[in-house]
Amino acid sequence: MDFAFVSGNPALDLTGTVLSRRDEPVDLLAVPADLERWVAACDELPDRVTATPSSFDAALNLREAVYRLALDRVLGRRFDTPSLRVVNDAAAGPLPTVRLDDAGSRMSGDLSAVLSHLARSGIAVLADPGARLKECGRLDCTRVYLDRSRGARRAWCGMEECGNRVKAAAYRARRRTSATPAGRPER
Ligand SMILES: [Zn+2]
Numbered sequence: 001m002d003f004a005f006v007s008g009n010p011a012l013d014l015t016g017t018v019l020s021r022r023d024e025p026v027d028l029l030a031v032p033a034d035l036e037r038w039v040a041a042c043d044e045l046p047d048r049v050t051a052t053p054s055s056f057d058a059a060l061n062l063r064e065a066v067y068r069l070a071l072d073r074v075l076g077r078r079f080d081t082p083s084l085r086v087v088n089d090a091a092a093g094p095l096p097t098v099r100l101d102d103a104g105s106r107m108s109g110d111l112s113a114v115l116s117h118l119a120r121s122g123i124a125v126l127a128d129p130g131a132r133l134k135e136c137g138r139l140d141c142t143r144v145y146l147d148r149s150r151g152a153r154r155a156w157c158g159m160e161e162c163g164n165r166v167k168a169a170a171y172r173a174r175r176r177t178s179a180t181p182a183g184r185p186e187r
Pocket residue numbers: 136137138141142143156157158161162
């Protein structure tokens with residue numbers, strides 16, 4: 001499955017590499033090479049990093065800590081202390097370097113620098129009282145995203161990922177209802 005970058009923040013996008021967290025979680029980052037592909041696919045990060053088994057573990061640790069803190073925000077709870085420690089420790093490390101040229105900017109650094117950058121991105125959004133963090137309205141999805149839409153009326157992580165699926169399912173349900181003579185008309 002392709003990675004989705006729909007959460008509006010790279011640290012939240014990282015948490016979205018586990019799908020269906022409540023029921024049957026699917027982890028898209030099963031091996032270090034998956035993480036290397038994810039970093040390469042993320043626009044905000046270096047094109048190439050090498051993940052060792054230990055840096056891969058650190059990345060998954062950071063991912064789960066950011067997810068826990070984001071969920072704490074969504075649910076209006078106090079932040080989980082061990083997760084705060086993981087994110088704050090990651091954020092304290094050296095950052096990637098950024099260079100500007102006519103083609104745009106290019107970031108480079110190793111995976112630990114990438115994790116520092118991700119941790120800081122996560123902190124920026126988690127600390128922002130105006131950031132509207134939401135869980136996707138499609139129950140099976142469980143992605144957390146930043147709603148930047150006007151009026152904060154966005155209901156899904158992404159239209160392609162979930163919105164269209166929900167709408168198609170609702171359409172099929174309506175058709176089933178109207179095809180049954182005894183079916184109650186929808187209000
Ligand atoms: Zn979704």
